[in-house]
Amino acid sequence: MAKEIKNILVVGAGVMGCAIAQVFAANGYHTVMADLKEEFLENAQKRINANIEGMKEENLADDSYGKAVEANLSTILNSQIPEHAQRFDLVVEVIFENKEAKHDLYKILSDNCRPDCIFASNTSGMDVFSVTEDIMKHPERLIITHWFNPPHLMKIIEVVKGPKTSDETAETVRALLEACGKKPAVLNKFMPGFIVNRMATVICRELYYMVEQGWVSPRDAENALKYTDGLRWSFEGPLELWDFVGLEIPIAVASGVMPTLCSRTDSIPLGEKLIAEGKTGVRAGEGMLGKYPSDVDAYIKKRNKRIVAMYKMMNQFEAEDEAE
Ligand SMILES: NC(=O)c1ccc[n+]([C@@H]2O[C@H](COP(=O)([O-])OP(=O)(O)OC[C@H]3O[C@@H](n4cnc5c(N)ncnc54)[C@H](O)[C@@H]3O)[C@@H](O)[C@H]2O)c1
Structure with missing residues (x-):
């Protein structure tokens, strides 16, 4: 059965992360966006504003969309993740495609987040399940959600289960993405290139x-x-x-x-x-x-x-x- 998700942390506010955070906030989820430096978060906010303006120009969003993003989105630095970690039902990891960086981040997340928190990686193709095998306390709650660029427009999201990912985790993530108007496609086994x-x-x-x-x-x-x-x-x-x-x-x-x-x-x-x-x-x-x-x-x-x-x-x- 799908779990209810209310509070989401998006780590990595780059090209993909900021628009992913925007989608969750626009759909009413309390969303926190984290990055290494304040200036990266400021740039992310500018990109989100530009995305929303672009959507408004195309009649894909109205004023209420922008207001929802403003009301539901806040930011923290990566260094503050441990002190906020207990709040989150879901963490979406959208940092560089680098094994060491992802491994280090998942160690912090696994050590500090609640045991029922779900972790979703936006990796383009890395086997995050093997990369984090030695540190994940709850591998049944680790999954890949592979968004496409630009995330606020592309509806398809490949959801990839690892060898230990539970059905409940996959169902929860699918329900959340559908509630955001997306079209998740669940792959039951990690395969290079996904679908x-x-x-x-x-x-x-x-x-x-x-x-x-x-x-x-x-x-x-x-x-x-x-x-x-x-x-x-x-x-x-x-x-x-x-x-x-x-x-x-x-x-x-x-x-x-x-x-x-x-x-x-x-x-x-x-x-x-x-x-x-x-x-x-x-x-x-x-x-x-x-x-x-x-x-x-x-x-x-x-x-x-x-x-x-x-x-x-x-x-x-x-x-x-x-x-x-
Ligand atoms: N760009 C795309 O089209 C695309 C599409 C699908 C998936 N992806 C995947 O999404 C992820 C992010 O890609 P992107 O294009 O948004 O990258 P990006 O370089 O634009 O952004 C990455 C962000 O992560 C931040 N970050 C936060 N914590 C970090 C940490 N601990 N270590 C390193 N960086 C940290 C960086 O400062 C940066 O702002 C990657 O895994 C990538 O493979 C990218």
């Missing part, structure tokens, strides 16, 4: 392979997916698509395709080649799809606007489905 990055690896390994073999150009390969799956995936994912088509056809097609797929497990050679040539993507000015404009900020701005547009579209589809 989203595993699938990205499968798709891109094959696309890079097809380009490397000279079978297709990068742009045509990109378009083939953009104008089929790209069009549909906001309302019908790959599993529903196969259900829609009727499983006999795609399963038969797959049996012919599978023996010809790339099965390399060591590297993606064309990716390695591009890296060696400095063509690592948008920020380098050139990547797999060729040259990019030098104004990276403008590129990011345009991209963010499109994410917001699709976010609104998906909300509309969800509302339609719920009304049925």
Whole structure:
């Protein structure tokens, strides 16, 4: 059974942490954000204000959203965590992706928080369960919640159970995230790449392979997916698509395709080649799809606007489905 969560500590107020704290505070949870220095907390507050302004401009938030964040969000320094630790029902860890730093922090948390406090790591891929094995007093309350950037807009959160994580912990975290309007996807076993990055690896390994073999150009390969799956995936994912088509056809097609797929497990050679040539993507000015404009900020701005547009579209589809 899910436990009630009221008081949340978010440790690490960087790119991800500040917006994660914002989401909890906006949804009425008493949220404390912690970081190493006051100036990091001040910057985090500025980023939260900018996020809220951006949401208001897009009609994704009204005044009450900002007021809820203001009323429910406070800050402390990391050095103050021990004296406040007993208050928290949940601690979300959003610090650097560094084993030693995470290990040291979990020792402080495990030693000072209540025995029933849940710990959720936002690690992108680290096996925090092994990293903290020697210090966690209650490993059944440790779980991964992997948010996507920007956390206040991206609804999916991968929730990953460790070998000892209890069902109650997973249920509590799922219920909390759903109450915040998110779409948690629970993975019952820690697997590299979780769900989203595993699938990205499968798709891109094959696309890079097809380009490397000279079978297709990068742009045509990109378009083939953009104008089929790209069009549909906001309302019908790959599993529903196969259900829609009727499983006999795609399963038969797959049996012919599978023996010809790339099965390399060591590297993606064309990716390695591009890296060696400095063509690592948008920020380098050139990547797999060729040259990019030098104004990276403008590129990011345009991209963010499109994410917001699709976010609104998906909300509309969800509302339609719920009304049925
Ligand atoms: N940036 C992304 O797109 C993204 C997406 C998903 C997951 N993540 C994961 O989220 C976590 C944070 O990433 P981020 O991009 O917000 O990083 P970031 O560098 O922007 O922020 C990290 C913050 O943690 C703070 N911090 C607090 N206590 C710390 C401690 N004890 N040791 C070290 N740093 C401490 C730092 O001062 C900094 O403000 C990482 O585990 C990362 O892998 C990042």
